[in-house]
Amino acid sequence: MKAIASIEDLRAGAKRRLPRMFFDFVDGAAYSETTCRKNRSDLDAILLNQTICVDVSGRNTETTLLGERLKLPIVLAPTGLSGMLWPNGEIAAARAAAEARIPYCLSTMSCCSMEQLAAAAPKPFWFQLYMLKDRGFVRALVERAQNAGCRVLVLTADVPALGQRHRDVRNGLTVPLRFTARTVLDIASRPMWALQALRAGPRTFGNLIDKAGGGSAGSIAEWINKQFDDTMGWQDVEWLRSIWRGKLVVKGVLNAKDAEQARNSGADGIVVSNHGGRQLDGARSSISVLDSVVQKVGSDLEVIVDSGFRSGQDVLRALALGARACMLGRAFLYGLACNGQAGVARAIEIIRGELVTTMALCGVRNIAEIDGRVLAPMTHDSNARMQA
């Protein structure tokens, strides 16, 4: 792990360690993957303003988010099936997050259940919810999250239908699973992963197992695929607000109008997100809409952003455009796939180190000081043009 210098190194390690079908599951995106690439290219296009002769000693990355004190303005994003990358992957990631004093958000589609995580993780975690057609089950999930001690509920609202990931179709990672000779060869070519997976035993969707009658992961996946609700509206967000006692965050906002609707429906925060390019291919990058969303609701809602964030420089860019924190998806999953909890810790540490150094080079000492002045003026103008 010492030779790992960047998130890109962790990605390369994940590619070496995981069977192709699971690497592609993490790395891939919807359809032509255009939005996924745009997330990166738009972040790269934002240049920073080098500033000299400022006392930047004693730099501090602490901040508050939705009432929690964090060591870093980072949240580990909800990601389904993380337990396929490493045994008890969700627990490993939650422990790394707790050590780094940042929140971990458990997905509805996790392998480990929220009760298992609550028993194993040292601090409260966030829970991500999909609005399933079976509202009775949604209510039960909300109650379970409350009982598991979750203080923040993240409603993912950008999945009225599932965006197709071509890589998953080609690799047979579909519902139902398509096992071919190629799949078997793929798994056999990664003996370390295969051995570890064999020892860990069969994995399933821990939060959903009761509902789907305790069936196999395959039958639960079939059930859940039919449960994504394409009738969901803002009245459902209001209903959720009425039954959830903690902070409510709506994830998947990509324009100012939806941000306003989220606020009017009772959300405490939003995640500006295109699901890492895994849903609407052709959508704008999250970073390109962030400024306009913050202008509209930034004084009423806590704005988090994700999709494409791979470095401390990226985090600084988002904070400069008004985000309170960034969610990391693939950045921590690559680390998890490489080396479990230690790999996630390494991913967080890489981004922390980059952020602290970049703050120094831009002449800022703490998170509150980060604003539009850390962006190179030309970039700021061209970014404003992107919004117009």
Ligand SMILES: Cc1cc2nc3c(=O)[nH]c(=O)nc-3n(C[C@H](O)[C@H](O)[C@H](O)COP(=O)(O)O)c2cc1C
């Ligand atoms: C493998 C994988 C699984 C994901 N599963 C979920 C999920 O279950 N629920 C959800 O709201 N978002 C899910 N996401 C989206 C992430 O929460 C996040 O929005 C996205 O990963 C951010 O982009 P990034 O990966 O470029 O950081 C998933 C993303 C990945 C890569």
